[in-house]
Amino acid sequence: MSDYQETLYDGYGQRFRIDQMLHEVRTEHQHLVIFQNARMGRVMALDGVIQTTEADEFIYHEMLTHVPILAHGRAKRVLIIGGGDGGMLREVAKHRSVEHITMVEIDGTVVDMCKQFLPNHSCGAFDDPRLNLVIDDGMRFVATTAEKFDVIISDSTDPIGPGEVLFSENFYEACRRCLNDGGILVTQNGTPFMQLGEVQTTASRMHGLFADWHFYMAAVPTYIGGSMTFAWGSTDAEYRKLSLDTLRQRFAGSGIVTRYYNPEIHQGAFALPQYVLQAIHKPSND
Numbered sequence: 001m002s003d004y005q006e007t008l009y010d011g012y013g014q015r016f017r018i019d020q021m022l023h024e025v026r027t028e029h030q031h032l033v034i035f036q037n038a039r040m041g042r043v044m045a046l047d048g049v050i051q052t053t054e055a056d057e058f059i060y061h062e063m064l065t066h067v068p069i070l071a072h073g074r075a076k077r078v079l080i081i082g083g084g085d086g087g088m089l090r091e092v093a094k095h096r097s098v099e100h101i102t103m104v105e106i107d108g109t110v111v112d113m114c115k116q117f118l119p120n121h122s123c124g125a126f127d128d129p130r131l132n133l134v135i136d137d138g139m140r141f142v143a144t145t146a147e148k149f150d151v152i153i154s155d156s157t158d159p160i161g162p163g164e165v166l167f168s169e170n171f172y173e174a175c176r177r178c179l180n181d182g183g184i185l186v187t188q189n190g191t192p193f194m195q196l197g198e199v200q201t202t203a204s205r206m207h208g209l210f211a212d213w214h215f216y217m218a219a220v221p222t223y224i225g226g227s228m229t230f231a232w233g234s235t236d237a238e239y240r241k242l243s244l245d246t247l248r249q250r251f252a253g254s255g256i257v258t259r260y261y262n263p264e265i266h267q268g269a270f271a272l273p274q275y276v277l278q279a280i281h282k283p284s285n286d
């Protein structure tokens, strides 16, 4: 039985026993591996970095969808950048109020292989009639589209390889342009204990662009190094002041059953540790 050693960090990382190798391919953009692990279920990695596991994907996908959509309250058009495994799409599609979902994923092989080997992630969401699936670079899409969205979710790989451009100033500016009034952008922004510089850089880029910006957190076990941060950029500071009652009403009204998200978690997630607060309010030299 061989092991899969994550190589995201030099000299530190997680190891999975490969109980069954399901698929391995070098796509046009990245090295894709999907394998079975007794404890974490089916696991997908890209370029040596764990992307998602069946065991803990619900935490990440629920927090990057229900927090912005329920905070917005009237989201009809949602854009997902990346998200090739389909987990983000599955959670967005649970919102009956959402009328249109565009998903822009650079690597069509990731979509095809995850449909086949990670069916529990998308749960058929790729067949949702509201979906417009675009296989393209998310940067190119937001830089050129004339479409506008109420919520934009950047579910990208880390800022290495094809994902790097999705952490650029140009990307955030283009996303800001693609938001309707009252729109919200949320992004995967790494684990601050290990990637504090990424959080600081994003903060400095969001600062001049959004009426309100901040971060929120959740611990996703296979994104190692402690809790993960999600960047939040919105055109309306009121969203982060919503009462617990409002969130409870909206969550109940959505009829969505979750395993991690609830209104109390939603509110609490925006409370950040002191070292993260200090980092995001320190001018970065970027």
Ligand code: SAM
Residues within 6 Å of the ligand: 050, 051, 052, 060, 081, 082, 083, 084, 085, 104, 105, 106, 107, 110, 136, 137, 138, 139, 155, 156, 157, 158, 161, 162, 163, 164, 165, 166, 188
């Ligand atoms: N949950 C994971 C994380 O937090 O690292 C991300 C999972 S999802 C599989 C990441 C997706 O981003 C991949 O399918 C990858 O192909 C896609 N991606 C990377 N760079 C991209 C780009 N420039 N445009 C669109 N999709 C991109």
